Amino acid sequence: MSCKIRYILLFTIPALSLYTLFVIYPFGYSLFLSFFKWSGAGPKLFVGLDNFKSILFGRMSQEFINALLHNFYFFARNALCELGVAFLIAIVLASRIWGQRFFRTIVYLPNVISMVLVGFIWVMMLNPQWGLINQVLKAVGLKHLAQPWLGQPKTALTTVILVNVWRNIGFYILVFLAAIIGIPNDIFDAAYIDGAKNWRVIWKIIFPMTFSTFQTLLILIFIWSFNIFDVVYSLAGVQAGPVRSTDVLGTVFYRTAFGGLGSSGQDYGLGAAIVVLIFLMVIPLSMIYALMMDRRKRVE
Amino acid sequence: MKQLVFVVLCFALFFSLVSAKTVEIWSWRTQDAEVWQVVQKNLRAKGEDITIDFRAFIPTEYDAKLFLALQGGTGPDIAYIRRLPGGRTQALVEGKLIKPLDQAIDFSNFSESVQKNVTMDARLWGVPFAVQVCGIFYNEDIFKENKLSEPRTWDEMLEICKVLKAKGIDPFFCTAKEDWTLTMQHAMCGVSILGPAWIKRLTEGKVDFLDQDWIYLQTLLNDLKVYYQDGYMGNDTNDMNAAFAFGQAAMVFYGAWGYQTWKELNPDINVGYFMVPPDWEGDNAYAYIYMDGAFSLTSIAKNPTDAMKVLKYTATPEFGTIFTGITANIPAVNGAIMPDIPLLKEVMDAGANWASPYVYWVGSPFVVQQPSLYDGVLSPGMQAMYMGQITPTELAQRAQDALSQWYKPLMRKLGKIK
Numbered sequence: 001m002s003c004k005i006r007y008i009l010l011f012t013i014p015a016l017s018l019y020t021l022f023v024i025y026p027f028g029y030s031l032f033l034s035f036f037k038w039s040g041a042g043p044k045l046f047v048g049l050d051n052f053k054s055i056l057f058g059r060m061s062q063e064f065i066n067a068l069l070h071n072f073y074f075f076a077r078n079a080l081c082e083l084g085v086a087f088l089i090a091i092v093l094a095s096r097i098w099g100q101r102f103f104r105t106i107v108y109l110p111n112v113i114s115m116v117l118v119g120f121i122w123v124m125m126l127n128p129q130w131g132l133i134n135q136v137l138k139a140v141g142l143k144h145l146a147q148p149w150l151g152q153p154k155t156a157l158t159t160v161i162l163v164n165v166w167r168n169i170g171f172y173i174l175v176f177l178a179a180i181i182g183i184p185n186d187i188f189d190a191a192y193i194d195g196a197k198n199w200r201v202i203w204k205i206i207f208p209m210t211f212s213t214f215q216t217l218l219i220l221i222f223i224w225s226f227n228i229f230d231v232v233y234s235l236a237g238v239q240a241g242p243v244r245s246t247d248v249l250g251t252v253f254y255r256t257a258f259g260g261l262g263s264s265g266q267d268y269g270l271g272a273a274i275v276v277l278i279f280l281m282v283i284p285l286s287m288i289y290a291l292m293m294d295r296r297k298r299v300e
Numbered sequence: 301m302k303q304l305v306f307v308v309l310c311f312a313l314f315f316s317l318v319s320a321k322t323v324e325i326w327s328w329r330t331q332d333a334e335v336w337q338v339v340q341k342n343l344r345a346k347g348e349d350i351t352i353d354f355r356a357f358i359p360t361e362y363d364a365k366l367f368l369a370l371q372g373g374t375g376p377d378i379a380y381i382r383r384l385p386g387g388r389t390q391a392l393v394e395g396k397l398i399k400p401l402d403q404a405i406d407f408s409n410f411s412e413s414v415q416k417n418v419t420m421d422a423r424l425w426g427v428p429f430a431v432q433v434c435g436i437f438y439n440e441d442i443f444k445e446n447k448l449s450e451p452r453t454w455d456e457m458l459e460i461c462k463v464l465k466a467k468g469i470d471p472f473f474c475t476a477k478e479d480w481t482l483t484m485q486h487a488m489c490g491v492s493i494l495g496p497a498w499i500k501r502l503t504e505g506k507v508d509f510l511d512q513d514w515i516y517l518q519t520l521l522n523d524l525k526v527y528y529q530d531g532y533m534g535n536d537t538n539d540m541n542a543a544f545a546f547g548q549a550a551m552v553f554y555g556a557w558g559y560q561t562w563k564e565l566n567p568d569i570n571v572g573y574f575m576v577p578p579d580w581e582g583d584n585a586y587a588y589i590y591m592d593g594a595f596s597l598t599s600i601a602k603n604p605t606d607a608m609k610v611l612k613y614t615a616t617p618e619f620g621t622i623f624t625g626i627t628a629n630i631p632a633v634n635g636a637i638m639p640d641i642p643l644l645k646e647v648m649d650a651g652a653n654w655a656s657p658y659v660y661w662v663g664s665p666f667v668v669q670q671p672s673l674y675d676g677v678l679s680p681g682m683q684a685m686y687m688g689q690i691t692p693t694e695l696a697q698r699a700q701d702a703l704s705q706w707y708k709p710l711m712r713k714l715g716k717i718k
Contacts, residue, residue, distance in 0.1 A: 039367075039387065039388075039391040039395075040363075040364065040367030040368065040371065040391060040395075041367050041370070041371060041391040041392055041394065041395025041397050042391060042394045042395035042396075059670075059671065059705070123536075126534070127534070127535075127539060128530065128531025128532075128533075128534040128535060129529065129530070129531060129535075129539070129543070129548075134531075147531065147534075148531035148532075148533050148534025148535070149534065150477065150534050151476065151477055151531060151532070151533030151534025151535070152533055152534070152687065153687065153689075236477075237477070237478065237536075238360050239478075239479050239480075239675070239679065239680075241477060241478075241479050241680070241683055242476065242477065242479070242533055242683045242687065243680050243683045243684045243687065243689065244680055257364065258360065258361055258363070258364035266363065266364065266387070266388070
């Protein structure tokens with residue numbers, strides 16, 4: 001047994017070292033830094049829990065809560081659009097339609113484009129004056145619908161979410177597709193022989209049998225929604241405008257830790273405290289996810 | 301024999317490359333790359349075997365990258381630093397990450413007002429490189445076609461807007477998506493509408509942000525939005541550069557640094573400049589000018605001797621000539637030969653004769669702490685006002701609430717401290 005432990009240690013040391021270097025150390029250091037006031041240069045000033053107090057109840061509370069609510073909104077909309085639409089498209093792609101293989105490939109294409117490029121493309125498409133979206137709306141007689149999509153609070157965040165959905169939906173479609181294809185054909189045959197209609201097959205067979213996939217993806221969307229940054233950054237910038245209407249915890253952290261375009265100070269301690277709070281919010285669901293995966297493996 | 305010559309030449313080339321000493325420079329200004337190529341060439345022509353390795357980073361990430369690199373003992377020999385007073389450069393000085401230059405470099409080619417922007421604790425911490433002038437830039441051809449001339453008062457400017465709008469031309473192209481441009485607009489209008497004397501009183505805590513003059517300025521700006529292009533809340537400076545360069549809008553509130561881009565996009569464009577006109581005829585118009593930044597010697601410089609040679613060169617009029625010739629920015633150093641660009645001369649004259657000595661945007665004491673008047677109040681606040689979410693008075697109240705948390709003269713005025 002002692003020999004086994006030695007081997008286990010030997011083989012896990014490389015992975016463990018990397019994990020410690022790139023995950024445990026940065027997080028530990030962030031946790032340490034969250035108790036200090038530090039502009040990035042000079043000595044660190046120990047402030048205890050002041051950073052957390054400032055974020056939750058002090059001068060940053062309004063900004064933090066605003067961003068936090070946006071993260072929840074992001075999660076809700078994202079989950080609805082990505083899971084709902086991806087599920088329906090996956091059903092279509094699982095059935096025997098013409099060009100099935102072609103469509104299966106093409107739905108994943110946006111996923112391979114980097115988010116910076118996606119942001120660049122969509123900023124141009126959404127330009128109020130010469131963007132494709134408004135031009136098309138004007139061309140088909142819907143001029144009244146043409147608007148600055150990213151330039152007004154009532155549409156900006158939803159637009160950002162829809163761009164995110166456009167980019168990521170391919171992944172969810174493929175996951176659902178794999179789950180649907182994994183359902184034995186006998187079950188479908190039996191259902192159709194018994195006279196079941198398509199909608200009943202979807203509701204009574206496909207949905208229950210892919211429910212665990214829904215659960216898994218929902219948790220992943222929650223975790224990713226709280227880590228969201230790049231799509232907001234590339235579409236709305238570091239100030240997450242207009243009027244912070246697209247602000248999420250990631251952009252609040254970025255502005256706080258790295259500073260914006262103003263000449264005001266920046267504070268790594270405050271930024272680190274935001275990271276710790278994000279971690280505390282995400283970790284319970286991450287653990288549930290890990291437990292679920294573990295239980296599924298055991299069942300299999 | 302031929303092979304031997306070839307090998308010797310290869311060795312000579314290799315050793316010449318290896319022996320050339322490298323000076324690494326970090327910046328947030330991508331447009332300066334060509335400047336450093338020319339500087340390297342000129343220094344080599346003077347017998348200095350120096351290679352300049354210039355690296356530019358995203359402006360919003362630059363300071364963080366520089367801090368972390370210097371703190372970790374890596375990073376450049378020369379770093380671009382922001383003006384003083386300002387939290388970021390103060391932190392570099394206090395952290396001993398950059399070195400004072402006043403005993404090694406001759407600063408006689410820089411005016412006192414420029415030197416003030418790199419001075420802390422009676423030491424000079426950088427070689428200033430550019431002075432930026434803000435104001436209203438207009439398309440001269442559109443003005444000529446419509447028989448318009450530069451306005452002397454705010455009302456005359458509104459008349460111009462009416463004429464242009466009636467002819468289907470967007471009078472102003474506003475870039476409200478990038479909220480910092482709205483603060484810049486507020487600040488450049490403030491120096492002419494409020495005047496330096498009023499801003500001096502604000503700085504000293506003799507008036508506050510709820511003063512009627514401040515609210516009036518915000519009302520004027522709020523009323524001006526009817527002359528912006530449709531959908532202006534969704535436009536950024538890239539859109540503005542294209543729209544202005546190709547004549548889709550007649551005027552922009554911007555800085556002299558935009559000229560280089562407009563000319564690159566449309567070499568035929570003729571650009572004029574005027575300072576934001578005052579509210580009353582007879583009052584003076586003022587230009588908002590600020591020192592953009594400086595080159596500083598880092599304390600971890602790997603090649604300080606050559607870095608110092610480069611820095612000494614940047615303090616000469618010769619460097620100023622190169623800098624302005626390539627970037628069309630106004631050099632901070634005196635005595636540079638300016639390119640033959642009428643606009644640049646006009647902007648320089650405005651900067652030299654009508655610069656407001658008191659300001660409340662960059663280079664002012666109102667932006668050195670959080671929540672700052674800049675990105676804490678006016679940037680999001682102006683967006684909110686333009687969208688009708690808040691009134692000019694409510695924006696004034698936001699400024700009052702934010703600055704009264706830390707700006708001592710205001711705190712004193714409000715009786716929060718003695």
